[in-house]
Amino acid sequence: MDGESWRAAADEQAGLLSRRQLNELGVDRWRVRNQIAAGRWAERSPMVISTTTGPLSREQLMWLGVLHAGPEAVVGGLAAAEVAGLRNWHRDEVTVLIPDELEVEDVPGIDFHRTRRAIKLMRRPGPGLPTCRVEPAILLFGAYQRSRRTAQGVVAAAVQQRLTEPEALIHWVNAMRPLRWAPMFRQVIGDIAGGSQSVAELDVVRMCRDQGLSLPDRQLQRIDADGRTRFTDCEWRLSDGRVLVLEVDGSFHMDSQHWEDDLARQRQLSAPDRLMVRCTARELREEPWKVARDLRRLGVPSRAA
Template sequence: MRRGPDEAWRALALRQEGLLSRRQLSELGVDRWAVRSQVRAERWTLRTPMVVSTTTGPLSRAQVRWLGVLHAGPEALVGDLSAAEVHGLERWHRDDVTIVVPQGLELDEDVEGVVFRRTRRALGPMSASSHLPVMRLEPAVLHFADYQHSRRTAQGVLAAVVQQQLTTPERLHEWVRRMRPLRWAGLLRTALDEIEGGARSVSELDVARLCREHGLTPPHRQVRRRGSDGRLRYTDCEWDLPGGGVLVLEIDGAFHMHAENWEDDIARERSLVSTDRIVVRCTARELREEAYRVAHDLLRLGVLRTGTGSCP
């Protein structure tokens, strides 16, 4: 039995976090006069000229996503980091929701809390199988990475989605191929090769770049070590030294600067040191801005050259 307009819009609103477009309502037999009546009675709220909500009050994050795609029309997708957030990416939050739209789409006004990004790419093949119009994870993060001014941000988001086990370097490599041309294609491929080799963070990617540029042997990454306290730990980078020893490099980010973490790091370092294992530390800032100094010290401590790169 066919549902009436009232039952139909309620079912659709339930699937769309309470948001409905005027186009959808018209297709369901709800005309503009009925919409006006609901808004005047304060049962619905006009969020944009094209979209109403069947709830009042501030919109949730999920509702803002629906607001963006419904306002922009049927071809629009939640994209970039907003799509990655839907797929489970953590610690890369941005306040605004990004909606990716076709290049030629005309939008008459801004929507609070929403950023529209235009693309000449076909959006259909990048769409995930979901009731929410959202990009697949891989093209979403690659699209975001490709317009970044910061190389570290572009590399870092790829490391994050792999480290959080949301995708694999192989799948990302395939989407780099499918999305060509990408401005940062070479950089992204190199980063994915390093991630496939074990790099789990942007700082570890910086170490890989340091080794390439200064001709140092690449390190072993995330080596399992049992400290003197019996606890199992993972070291950031390790090199086998010519004399049979091991050099460990631990990389300190902002997290390590807090007093309680600093003390934990001291205890961790002490537990890993042995007669044949040296532990040294550097900061993430040094890797970004003073890589030559770090390279010089690694060479001085016995890390071998590969025969390529420049001397620090």
């Protein structure tokens, strides 16, 4: 088969090739048909052939999407962030960005997202799977969410997992005008730059703004009683010189092992001049005024007018 010239291209694309590529490599449609009939290859879409059979891997599904849509397409959304290393935000469906004017047939497992934006400017440089840069990928994903918390959460996660930095995100917010929820993104990114590392910490900042409390210091490094380095969620310096520390518990903290670990952490970080208090992420979302009331009673100062 023309010296098996297709093998190198297939190896670079997780075993998938478009019919256009096969034709350019000297593999005509009759040879493709024979390979499929013999059970050695499989048609994955009208445009894409796999040189392997069986279920597609995650990487192969992404290649299927971009090869089916053509050379201008890139993997976008959470799938692109996943390729960049984002953890704990998996979605089964793969998003593929395509030019607005392009018409493509549906492919199971692929969400073809049309955009008028310049895809080539958002594309991650270098060889391999065509993917969107992580910043425009997560910003576009967030901008199309119903929940602002989801949009804020993915931005915070990308920074927390060191896939990007606040400065790069602000650059892309400005470069992608118009962008839905751009003012919210700018505020959230500013809060992240100020030290917030999670949605819960962003909720604390929002609570303080809404309830008139001073903003806390966030993610401060402390040495516990065993000499280990710890990072506290939020801290305020009180008028009597003490420090009040607020730790926010998410749902995973309710697990018995995490619960015991948190109790031990609280003991080890406590000191005569450091008051440790806790609240849940649910309280911050649904009853922030109650948390603010208790913090004010404990001495957290009001925000300067």
